[in-house]
Amino acid sequence: MDGATFHSVTLDPAKCTGCTTCIRYCPTEAIRVRKGRASIMDDRCIDCGECIRVCPHSAKKALSDPLAALERFPLRVAIPAPTLYGQFDEKFTVDRILGGLLALGFSDVVEVAWAAELVAQATADWMAAAEGEGPWISSACPAVVKLLQVRFPSLLDKLVPVLSPMEAAARIVKERLYPGRSDVGVFFISPCAAKVTVSRYPQGARVSAVDGVIGIKDVYLALRNVLPSVEEKPLGHAGARGIAWAHIDGESDAVGDPRGISVSGIADVIGVFEALENGKLRNVAFIEALACPAGCVGGPLTVENPYIARARIRARERRIALLEQRPSPVSAEGLELLWEEGVSARPALRLDPDMLKAMIMMEEMEQVLSSLPGLDCGSCGAPSCRAFAEDVARGQALITDCIFKLRENVRKLAEQLIDMERMQPPGLDRE
Amino acid sequence: MKLHYEVPGDDLSLAGRASTEVKRALGRLGIDPVEIKRVAVAMYEAEINMVIHAGGGTAEADISPERVTVVLADHGPGIADLDLAMQEGYSTAPESVREMGFGAGMGLPNIKRNADDLHIDTALGLGTTVTIVIKLKTG
Incomplete structure (x- = not known):
């Protein structure tokens, strides 16, 4: 980790129940629930502490000193x-x-x-x-x-x-x-x-x-x-x-x-x-x-x-x-208070450094999004259907991670099974 | 790639959603922040105009590595005097809208300042189509 990816907000896996409360409140959509536990995307976390505040299980904490x-x-x-x-x-x-x-x-x-x-x-x-x-x-x-x-x-x-x-x-x-x-x-x-x-x-x-x-x-x-x-x-x-x-x-x-x-x-x-x-x-x-x-x-x-x-x-x-203000404990005269260096952008939300690739991913994202129910239910572990579509386009999630898409697939499969059950091998088909 | 949005005309508090979405999309594509800001300012102004004057309409953003083209189309009253409308400080916005901090007559001039190319197609009683082009150096 370095300055761009270090963040002080961490998760206590023993306390996290994977409840998806935190993912909705994260302003940079930096949290996903995976395998029943929240996980924070390091490059997106801005340390705002919203997730610490909203976690009903006190599973989020800051890496402060004792x-x-x-x-x-x-x-x-x-x-x-x-x-x-x-x-x-x-x-x-x-x-x-x-x-x-x-x-x-x-x-x-x-x-x-x-x-x-x-x-x-x-x-x-x-x-x-x-x-x-x-x-x-x-x-x-x-x-x-x-x-x-x-x-x-x-x-x-x-x-x-x-x-x-x-x-x-x-x-x-x-x-x-x-x-x-x-x-x-x-x-x-x-x-x-x-x-x-x-x-x-x-x-x-x-x-x-x-x-x-x-x-x-x-x-x-x-x-x-x-x-x-x-x-x-x-x-x-x-x-x-x-x-x-x-x-x-x-x-x-x-x-x-x-x-x-x-x-x-x-x-x-x-x-x-x-x-x-x-x-x-x-x-x-x-x-x-x-x-x-x-x-x-x-x-x-x-x-x-x-x-x-x-x-x-x-x-x-x-x-x-x-009250009269007490004199300063020490002189701060001439202390340098200006920044020594600027801060730079963190392109954590960019889909890909190659713009053409990013465009293809975004088209996939829009396509996936239009096929989703739009309920933002969080069952997939992403904060919204849009964020989930982005995860799919990034290759970080499968479309069937959406419980509705999974159900759709199961229904199709069931229909196919019934269709197949009706078929008879030619040797047995007397009609 | 094209992004398409409906801009509702009955709620000024929702105005700006399409430009916010486009802005986020451009961020995902890794477009230079300065260029994103130019798109945001120009498109936002045009979107607000469409809500204030024309009862909403549609917004479309066509993004290529070379340019972003935003087309905002409405079926509103049209612009009677385009030259006058392009002047800073000229506005036909009603007082109720000005009280919300809009309608200062800076909309169209502001779009022009931020766009590399601005084309306004307007017909009285039929509507207005605003086409904004912002060239990208990233492409």
Whole structure:
């Protein structure tokens, strides 16, 4: 596996019942059920986590790190996503939650929410100087970037080439707080499955400064248990502008261009990109697109309901806005936040590199599709009759994998049997 | 190869389905994304026009390695003054449609900008056939 095919979403074969729920929700039609188990097509998966969310048997999970991964480093720095703050009642302050992470074994903590404020500024600066036509698309959501690579390659040149808040926070740790040290491990406390992937195969950077990604749900209980006894210290530096990145609209508000569209939830994100590709969006400067419902608070590795978490984050924003922001823990002056390299298209949906071959396959696909019942029942293991027709054209499925086509064939065979039964050998036929 | 679509004329929320399907088909064929976008913009505009002004019709995409030819045919009222219709900002769309963000008078000029070849055959009271050609460098 490499950057194009690695994905963090995996299947627990022992839990999967082959029920076909997940295949319908996958935005890139990357899942098929084969031999009673779901299987993910590596090159198509964008790590959005929809299948983790919808699986009724909890058979889908992200390859995130356990809390025990901390032991690999003498000095371990937690960089929690702002979403973490929405998992707990507001009676637990941000200072207390960050203190709780120290109590769990981290040596230091730097808020991704604080780095997000720097990223917002870098985004606004980049857009102000950008040549060419917008609307510019935020690259903060790694699943959205992958969605563009697989489904909307024509929009890749609209991505804002600024590092994500996670990457920015990790670089601050390694380049500013502990420069030149090799014993520092940076761990992202993540609501997001896709962040696991980009910590290994980063978008826009050659190497990620993140050493591990731990799911919020994997620290939740331990953190919840230590919170009441934590001694509060002034650990939080993020303002309301940074904390708001946990939910939809937070990033747009922080970037500050009023001609923005904020969209969350993968289906609506796709709708906005379709409209953009059709040239329908005019007078829009910036698109904040987040794959999860209500934004990162809806991430598959969270515990709390996205809308409850968002309400809590908003309550925290209101409270923090009244306080004077603490001075930065370290200077980020001159830190490079722009991408080192672009991201390229992933032609995972292409039928064949040879266009003529692809055309022949597509004609077969259309022909197969017109012979199918169009029920999208999923019994064949593909998400729709159209996807099944494509599988047949690609040689990855047989037409008789369709239960209706199989029945049709059985009926024909039965008719032939009856016809044959009526025939008599000439020597016996007395009529 | 040819792809054929019926474009219903009674529901603006469904308008754009045919162009989305064509776009996905071109993606499956591995056509250059920039060229796909030109087809998408031109065809989408024409499809919307057909729904707003002509009560729907049919859309056909003929794809070869050299070009994509999209033909959109309707039995609507026809275009009275084609030269005027080609001007940016000119529109006969009713207010109800403009409120939805359509009908800004950019449709035909936008198609022309994205197409390598645009042919409009129109007759008052009989209908309009729009033929859009986009040449492919991939072929």
